Amino acid sequence: MAAPCSRMVNRSLFRQFMTHVRRTGLKHAGVRLMSLSCVCRTATRSQSKPGSVASPWKLYGAVCLQRLPVISQERNPVEDRFAELMHQMELERSLLSEHEQRLLEEAERVRRKQADNYDSDEEEADYGGQETITAQDQEDTWEQNLKHFQPALRDRDVGVPALGSVERCLGDSLVLLVQQTVAKGNIWLLPQAQWEAGETLRQTAERGLASLPEADFKATFLGNTPCGVYKYKFPKDVQTEGCVGAKVFFFKALLSAGSAGQKEPFLWAKKTELQGYLKPAYLEKVNRFILDL
Incomplete structure (x- = not known):
């Protein structure tokens, strides 16, 4: 019924337009007659302009x-x-x-002192008779300082939960995971949060990171464009007519400073350790943009 009604309305508009042209006295003027199909398309476009339709997906912003x-x-x-x-x-x-070179010169001086024709007056004239610290004395001092030097540990998470410390595995790149x-x-x-009207997806991801309890992470976000997306459908008993699933948009960020309470369900995991915590479908999307540098 929609198509016939639309044709009837368009023909009515076309007749009104032609009647107006005849009344204005422009019948014999050089007026170009418009095509009926052009008028139909214009009228249909103006009358059937679609409104905003709610998305059947819940949107989330997550931060890597x-x-x-x-x-x-x-x-x-x-x-x-x-x-x-x-x-x-x-x-x-x-x-x-x-x-x-100084070691060689001092060795040569020792050799001359042990020679039979050694002239101490000539030696004092060359060096002014001043008592100097030899290169060998300096090496002995350096060796003593080296013995007292204690290098820092490669892992600083002594006495704290291994996976919950940001200072574990200092030679590897770690990713923050939270239990939600x-x-x-x-x-x-x-870390993720549900999108709210009026904010960008990056702002949603920033809010998800800032809302973590007992955590004070300062991060530098790498751009405004998501680096990945994960889409999944809700179970049949949870789906509604207006919501069938969720889309999670990921944004990359680098940790600048901050720490988290050890009592909270946080962990810092290497890329090779993610498979023990993330779901397979979720892990497949995440592995695409995490670089194991």
């Missing part, structure tokens, strides 16, 4: 907060052998440093 490596990673055996080779090549091709209630269970996810 990464803590970049703090120290270099441990070398494997091949890298150790290569480093030794490069050090040996550099040692063989390099020139003597000032300290090494979804449907009727608690699952591990990237």
Whole structure:
């Protein structure tokens, strides 16, 4: 019934338009007659302008907060052998440093003192008779300082839960996971929040990170464009006529500073550890934009 009614309305508008043209006395003027199909399209477009339709998907903004490596990673055996080779090549091709030249000069002075024709007056004239600290004395002092030097530990999470510390695995890139209630269970996810009218998806992700309890994370977001999206449908008993599922848009961010309470369900996981916490379908989407640097 919609199509015939639309044609009737369009023909009525066309007749009114032609009647108006005849009454204005422009019958013999150079007026171009309009096509009926053009008038029909214009009238249909003006009368049947669609309104805004609510989306059947709930929108969420999530943040992939990464803590970049703090120290270099441990070398494997091949890298150790290569480093030794490069050090040996550099040692063989390099020139003597000032300290090494000084060691040779002092060794030559000791050799002259032990000779039979040693002239102490000539030696004092060259060096002014001043008592100086030898290069060997400096090396002994450096060795003593090295013995008292204690290098920092590669892992600083001594005495605290391993996965809950931001200072674990300092040589690897870590991703923040939180335990949130979804449907009727608690699952591990990237921090997220539901979109609210009037805000951008990035603002939604920022709000999701800021709303974490007992956490004070300062993050630098890398742009306004999502780096990934995860879409899923709700169970049949949860779906409604206006909502069938959810879409989660991910934004990447780097940790600048901050910490979290150890009592809260937070953990910092490496990319290789995510499979033990995230659902397979969720993990498949997340692995696409997480770089294991």
